[in-house]
Amino acid sequence: xxxxxxxxxxxxxxxxxxxxxxxxxxxxxxxxxxxxxxxxxxxxxxxxxxxxxxxxxxxxxxxxxxxxxxxxxxxxxxxxxxxxxxxxxxxxxxxxxxxxxxxxxxxxxxxxxxxxxxxxxxxx
Numbered sequence: 001x002x003x004x005x006x007x008x009x010x011x012x013x014x015x016x017x018x019x020x021x022x023x024x025x026x027x028x029x030x031x032x033x034x035x036x037x038x039x040x041x042x043x044x045x046x047x048x049x050x051x052x053x054x055x056x057x058x059x060x061x062x063x064x065x066x067x068x069x070x071x072x073x074x075x076x077x078x079x080x081x082x083x084x085x086x087x088x089x090x091x092x093x094x095x096x097x098x099x100x101x102x103x104x105x106x107x108x109x110x111x112x113x114x115x116x117x118x119x120x121x122x123x124x
Contacts, residue, residue, distance in 0.1 A: 002027040002113050006096045009118030012086055020081040020118060022096030029053075029072065029098065033105045034079045036070060038092035038120075045095070049081060050105040059106050064090075086122045093117040 008020040022034065035050035049060040049070040058070055069082045079096065097111035104110060 002029065002032065002098050004096045004098050004113060004115040006094060006115045006118040009094060009120045011121045011123065014086060014088055014122055014124050016086050016122070017082070017084045018086065018120060020083065020094055020096075020120075022079040022081075022098075022115060024077045024079075024098065028074070029077050029079065030074045032098045032100050033110070034070075034072060035097045035105055035111055036079075036081045037095045037097060037108060038090075039095070039117075040092040043092075045108055047106045047108070048094070051079065052105055053100070057105065083120070086120075088122045088124045091120060091122050093119050 002024050003026045004022050004024050006022050031053050033052050036048040037045050038048050039045040051058045051070045067085045072079045095117045096115040098113040099111045
């Protein structure tokens, strides 16, 4: 079983940037599909971005396209989410998720291993 821990959240003004990190322990992430999801108060958890274990497939939600970028560094056992041009509507708790199973990497239901989340707050 892999354990993942998010970091890098915080308070930022609209238009600013943050980089979230998802560090793994217990297993190497090399063969894991990885996803970032977010959940705002009173809303369902939603897909943000994902990267397959080979690194060649990196879908992202339409709402963040062109602003957010997911990447992975297998040598550091870490996945990143670079968030630029942040908007108040990006405010949420951001979760990292991992799983080695095949399937649609944009779906919450694919992932069995989740971090505790990191809060991102964007002020207007």
